[in-house]
Amino acid sequence: MTYCHAIARTPPASMASGITTQHEGIDLALALEQHAAYLDILRDLGIKVTLLGPEEAYPDSHFVEDTAIIHSKVAILTRPGAQERRGEVDCMRPHLEHVLYLQELGGDKEATVDGGDILFMGNYVYIGISYRTNYAGAEQLKSRLLEINPSLSIHFIPFEGVLHLKSGLTALGPDLLLGSPDIKLHHPLPAGHITWLPREEAHAANVLVANGAALIFNNSPAAHAIAHHAGLKPITLDISEFRKMDGSFTCLSLLW
Ligand code: CIR
Numbered sequence: 407m408t409y410c411h412a413i414a415r416t417p418p419a420s421m422a423s424g425i426t427t428q429h430e431g432i433d434l435a436l437a438l439e440q441h442a443a444y445l446d447i448l449r450d451l452g453i454k455v456t457l458l459g460p461e462e463a464y465p466d467s468h469f470v471e472d473t474a475i476i477h478s479k480v481a482i483l484t485r486p487g488a489q490e491r492r493g494e495v496d497c498m499r500p501h502l503e504h505v506l507y508l509q510e511l512g513g514d515k516e517a518t519v520d521g522g523d524i525l526f527m528g529n530y531v532y533i534g535i536s537y538r539t540n541y542a543g544a545e546q547l548k549s550r551l552l553e554i555n556p557s558l559s560i561h562f563i564p565f566e567g568v569l570h571l572k573s574g575l576t577a578l579g580p581d582l583l584l585g586s587p588d589i590k591l592h593h594p595l596p597a598g599h600i601t602w603l604p605r606e607e608a609h610a611a612n613v614l615v616a617n618g619a620a621l622i623f624n625n626s627p628a629a630h631a632i633a634h635h636a637g638l639k640p641i642t643l644d645i646s647e648f649r650k651m652d653g654s655f656t657c658l659s660l661l662w
Contacts, residue, residue, distance in 0.1 A: 407526075409616050409661040412448050413501060415458040417441055417468040421651065424465035425488055427569075430650045437647035441468065444621070444658055447641055451617040453661070458501060464494050468648075469657040471521040472538075472570075473498040475547065476662045481506040482550045487518040487538030498660075506662065509554075511546045519543035522570030522657055527598050528580035529557060534571025535564040564592040569652045575600070576613045576656065578620065578636040584629060586611035601632050612654035621655045 422432040445455050461467040466488075473495045474481045481502045483495050502508055511519060523534035524547070531551060533544040541562065548560045567590045568574035574589030577598070585600040586608045603611055603626075610626035613633060620633035624642040633640045648654065 407615060407617075407661075409451075409453050411505070412445075412453045412455045412659040412661050413458065413470060413498075414441075414445055414448075414455060414659045415468045415470050416460040418460035418462045418465060420462050420465040421468065422465070424651050425490070426651045428650045428652065432647050432650050434647075440643070440645045440647055441658065443643055444645065444655070447619075447621060447643065448616070448659065451619055453616065455659075456501070458497075461494070461497050464491065464497065466491055466651065467494045467497060469522075469651075469653050470494075470498065470660050471657040473521060474502060474660055475519075475521055475524050475551075476506065476660055477526070477551060478554050479506055479662065480509055480554050481660075481662075482509045482511060482547065484519040484521055484547075485511050485517060485543060486520050487536070487540070487543075488520075502660075509550050511543065511550065513542060513546035516540070517542035517546045519547050520570060521660075522572050525563075525571055525575060525577060527577035527583065529559055530597055531558050531560045532563045532571060532575075532595065533560065535562055536570060538570065559596075561596050563595065566590045566592075570657075572612055572656050573652070573654060574608075574611050576611060576615070578613065578615060578633060578638060582636055584611050584613055584632060603628050603632075609649060609654070612656055614655035614659075616661060623649075623654075 520538035523539040574586040610629040
């Protein structure tokens with residue numbers, strides 16, 4: 407995918423009280439350093455980065471990916487599955503409405519979607535059904551996306567084993583995916599060949615592909631080789647402090 411713009415948010419000092427399944431202390435100074443390095447990589451790839459200020463009331467608010475799905479210059483605001491993250495969408499709305507067409511998810515209050523569950527692969531859109539994204543939310547999102555682009559092939563993908571669909575599966579190309587051995591897909595995917603990572607690199611399945619490059623966890627030789635083989639330029643980065651919050655590369659920016 408070719409991107410020109412990104413929105414990111416500085417991690418708040420409160421980030422250590424965000425939602426996580428890990429039990430490791432977070433080093434805020436290091437997190438800020440890693441976040442800055444991530445943004446520098448995006449800039450080096452020719453992407454204009456808009457960096458929003460920290461939102462102390464929302465410890466997970468730097469994971470901006472979960473607040474919107476962007477397709478064809480339209481941003482569809484989500485309704486995050488975690489109650490304590492819902493306010494992040496209101497914080498994001500004013501920044502997106504200046505630069506993109508805005509749509510709401512709509513539907514009933516039970517409908518939930520996290521951006522981390524939405525995977526675009528060529529013309530296919532996989533909507534992960536998870537603890538965060540439910541079928542009601544997936545149906546709403548599908549309707550919105552088809553209004554924007556009726557030619558999309560949209561599929562619901564129930565899974566287990568990782569937080570978001572893209573925590574365990576990302577697209578490297580129009581027919582190639584990188585998979586974590588941790589993700590358990592309930593059904594085979596309708597399209598796309600999955601290359602599975604070895605267990606010791608399970609966390610490295612979340613790769614951010616942008617402008618011919620692939621941002622990859624450091625110390626992940628298999629992921630590095632697979633991305634290289636796919637014709638991408640691998641760029642490695644340590645984002646240990648975000649991993650401690652169950653986050654990864656794609657979650658730290660909204661791109662278009
Ligand atoms: C959460 O549990 O919501 C955050 N601690 C991590 C969110 C990561 N976002 C993503 O993978 N898209």
